[in-house]
Amino acid sequence: MSEADGPEAEVRRVNEAFYAAVEAGDLDRLTELCCADRPLVCVHPGVAPIHGTGAVLRSWALVMASTDYIQFFLTDVQVTLQGDVAVLTCAENMLTAGEEPALGGEDQPTGFRGGKAQAMNVFTKESTGWRMWIHQASPVGSDRI
């Protein structure tokens, strides 16, 4: 088994897929990537924790519905594996924007802002693969680009 096929690489791929689902506003894909066997726990930046899969998924739906445009650049990704649980930490470097209608074309993002959060994502191995169980993101300051 090469390193690219090992559990750490798989956890990193699922983590990237999770953020890609948030970028795409794809709640179905995000749900697929979350634990089905354990109740989710989530702490979004600066707000109270959310316990329970339904409530956590609704919170992600709200985050995505209220974000016109978001792109994540993940840095400092570190994984600690422990049996069927993996703890991944990373910096979420975010680029967000509003949108405004373009003349005769697709809406264009406008008013870019940068932000940064420190995330801890805990994954468990389920029959379908590694799935996100716990997510916490801490604000660590922000920059306007």
Place this chain on the structure above:
Amino acid sequence: MSEADGPEAEVRRVNEAFYAAVEAGDLDRLTELCCADRPLVCVHPGVAPIHGTGAVLRSWALVMASTDYIQFFLTDVQVTLQGDVAVLTCAENMLTAGEEPALGGEDQPTGFRGGKAQAMNVFTKESTGWRMWIHQASPVGSDRI
């Protein structure tokens, strides 16, 4: 088994004991309350994550050494149990102070400040009991008293 003896109550007691150890600046006690079987992972507010038991314990030693006085009032404690892992979230309402020598008595705390963080603490069941594995605290604003 009464509720006071169940795993959730035990996790809550260990969580309180952990914060009491920080208040007391007792690194030995804090170490006892942390996992011995798994590498610790910790995200203090606003700084990079720390992976590895030695590094995490050194970070707590530094926090305690650089804090003259700290008292935690834990609120909104919620626990999700999943087999031998428990996810506890709580608000850390902190009262901190410097110290100054008192005339003919013990040093007295002075210059009180309040702060608040949102914590996620993940515990695992070891042979010695429930022990803290993962800690993350997110800043959520602060107040000066």
